[in-house]
Amino acid sequence: MSRSAHPAGPRHADVLPEGHYSAPPADLNTLDPKVWAQTVTRTPDGVVSVGGIDVKALAEEFGTPAYFVDEADFRARARAWRTAFGQDADVFYAGKAFLSRAVVRWLHEEGLNLDVCSGGELATALSAGMPADRIAFHGNNKSESEIRRAVEAGVGRIVLDSFQEIVRVAHIAQSLGTRQRVQIRVTVGVEAHTHEFIATAHEDQKFGIPLAGGQAAEAVRRALKLDGLELIGIHSHIGSQIFDTSGFEVAAHRVVGLLKQIRDEHGVELPEIDLGGGLGIAYTSDDDPREPHEIAKALTEIVNRECDTAKLRAPRISVEPGRAIVGPTAFTLYEVGTIKPLDGLRTYVSVDGGMSDNIRTALYDAEYSVALVSRTSDAEPMLARVVGKHCESGDIVVRDAFLPADLAPGDLIAVPATGAYCRSMASNYNHVLRPPVVAVNDGEARVIVRRETEEDLLRLDVG
Numbered sequence: 001m002s003r004s005a006h007p008a009g010p011r012h013a014d015v016l017p018e019g020h021y022s023a024p025p026a027d028l029n030t031l032d033p034k035v036w037a038q039t040v041t042r043t044p045d046g047v048v049s050v051g052g053i054d055v056k057a058l059a060e061e062f063g064t065p066a067y068f069v070d071e072a073d074f075r076a077r078a079r080a081w082r083t084a085f086g087q088d089a090d091v092f093y094a095g096k097a098f099l100s101r102a103v104v105r106w107l108h109e110e111g112l113n114l115d116v117c118s119g120g121e122l123a124t125a126l127s128a129g130m131p132a133d134r135i136a137f138h139g140n141n142k143s144e145s146e147i148r149r150a151v152e153a154g155v156g157r158i159v160l161d162s163f164q165e166i167v168r169v170a171h172i173a174q175s176l177g178t179r180q181r182v183q184i185r186v187t188v189g190v191e192a193h194t195h196e197f198i199a200t201a202h203e204d205q206k207f208g209i210p211l212a213g214g215q216a217a218e219a220v221r222r223a224l225k226l227d228g229l230e231l232i233g234i235h236s237h238i239g240s241q242i243f244d245t246s247g248f249e250v251a252a253h254r255v256v257g258l259l260k261q262i263r264d265e266h267g268v269e270l271p272e273i274d275l276g277g278g279l280g281i282a283y284t285s286d287d288d289p290r291e292p293h294e295i296a297k298a299l300t301e302i303v304n305r306e307c308d309t310a311k312l313r314a315p316r317i318s319v320e321p322g323r324a325i326v327g328p329t330a331f332t333l334y335e336v337g338t339i340k341p342l343d344g345l346r347t348y349v350s351v352d353g354g355m356s357d358n359i360r361t362a363l364y365d366a367e368y369s370v371a372l373v374s375r376t377s378d379a380e381p382m383l384a385r386v387v388g389k390h391c392e393s394g395d396i397v398v399r400d401a402f403l404p405a406d407l408a409p410g411d412l413i414a415v416p417a418t419g420a421y422c423r424s425m426a427s428n429y430n431h432v433l434r435p436p437v438v439a440v441n442d443g444e445a446r447v448i449v450r451r452e453t454e455e456d457l458l459r460l461d462v463g
C-alpha cells in the first residue's frame with residue numbers, strides 16, 4: 001500500500017481546530033516513559049519493542065488488536081506499593097482494574113492481597129490459588145449466593161455496604177457456624193476531583209453508608225451486636241484517577257473521627273482502616289501522578305497524627321490500588337485501517353478495535369496518547385482522531401493526538417496506559433471479538449487471556 005494514498009489533512013498548529021490537546025510534540029518518534037510500560041523502547045530499526053520483543057513480531061504471532069502487558073513492570077509496581085507500605089499495612093490489588101489467573105499468581109508471589117467485587121472475580125482468585133484469607137470481598141449489592149461462597153471460602157474480610165447486608169452476612173455466617181471478619185464502608189462526604197462517574201465519597205451516590213446524620217455510627221452499633229460478625233474496621237474509597245492527596249487526608253481524618261466515636265461509645269478500638277484505591281496514572285504527558293512511597297508517607301502520617309490527637313492506638317492501614325499498578329503496564333496494539341482527512345478539522349484514523357476494547361474515552365471523556373510503533377517517521381505532525389470499527393460515532397479511542405502525516409493503512413499504532421479498565425470493561429458490541437491479553441517478559445510472550453472467537457459467541461447463543 002502506498003504511503004501517500006490519502007490527501008493531506010490539517011497539519012499545522014495555526015490551522016488546528018479546538019480540542020483537548022497541547023502543541024504537537026517536537027519529535028513524534030520519542031516515547032514518553034511516563035505513559036509507556038518500563039521495558040518499552042524503540043529498537044535501532046525504529047520498531048517499538050516490549051519485554052525484548054518487537055511489535056511487528058507480536059502482531060504477527062498474536063494478531064491485532066491485542067493488549068500487551070509488561071510483566072516485569074507489573075511486578076515492579078506491585079512490589080513498589082508493597083515496599084512503600086511496609087509490614088504494618090496491607091496492599092489489596094483491586095481486581096476490577098484487570099484480573100486473570102496469571103495476574104493473581106503475580107500478586108501472590110509479590111506479597112499483595114486482592115480485592116474482588118463479584119462471584120466471578122472471587123472464582124478467578126480462588127482458582128489461581130490466592131489464599132482466601134488474603135481476599136477482601138466488595139460490592140454494593142452482593143447476592144446471597146456470592147456472600148455464602150465468600151464466607152464458605154473463608155475470605156479475610158467482607159466490606160459491608162448497606163444495612164441489609166449487615167444482617168445478611170451475619171445470618172449467612174451464623175448459619176455456617178462461623179464469624180465473618182467485616183469492615184463497614186462509609187461515605188465521608190469528600191468531593192474527589194475526578195470524573196463524576198468515578199467519584200465515590202460524596203453522599204449522593206450508591207456506595208457506602210454516610211457518616212453524615214449518624215448513619216455510619218448506627219451501622220457500627222448494629223454490626224457490633226451480631227454474633228455472626230467480627231467488625232475489624234472502617235473502609236473508605238473516595239474515587240478514582242485522583243492526583244491530589246488532600247481528599248484522602250480529609251477521608252482519613254473523618255474515618256479516625258468515627259473510630260474515636262466508636263471507642264467512646266462502645267469501649268472498642270477497631271484495629272483496621274482501609275483507605276481504598278484511586279491513585280491516578282499518566283495517560284498523557286500532561287499528567288503527573290504521585291509515587292507509592294509519597295502516598296504511603298502522606299497516609300501513614302495523617303492517620304498516626306489523627307490517632308495521636310484522639311488518643312487511639314494507630315490502626316493497621318490497608319489500601320486498594322488497581323489502576324496505579326496495572327494501568328501503565330500495558331498498551332493496546334492496533335492496525336491502521338482507513339484514513340480520512342477532513343479539511344479544517346482533523347484526520348480520522350480507523351483501527352481494528354474501538355469502544356469494545358476501550359470504552360473509557362466514550363464513557364468518561366478519558367484522554368489517551370498514541371504512537372506509530374511499527375516504524376519511525378520524519379513526516380510532519382497531523383492532528384488525528386483514532387476511532388474504532390463500531391457503528392457509532394462516539395466510538396473514539398483517542399480524541400485528539402498527533403500522528404505523522406505519512407501514516408498509512410497497515411501501520412501499527414499503540415495506545416499506552418490501557419492496562420486498567422480496558423480489557424476488564426470490554427464488550428462484544430457489534431459482535432466484535434474481545435482481544436487477547438499477552439504477557440511479555442524477558443524475550444518471551446505468552447497469552448494469558450486468549451482472543452475471543454466466533455465459536456465463543458455462537459456457543460452462548462443457544463436459541
Ligand code: LLP
Nearest residue numbers: 094237240241277278279320321322323421
Ligand atoms: N477500591 C474500591 C472499593 C473501588 O471501588 C475501586 C474502584 C478501587 C479500590 C480501585 O480504584 P483504582 O485504584 O483502580 O482507581 N471504570 C473506571 C474506574 C472505576 C473504579 C471503580 N472502583 C475507570 O475506567 O476509570
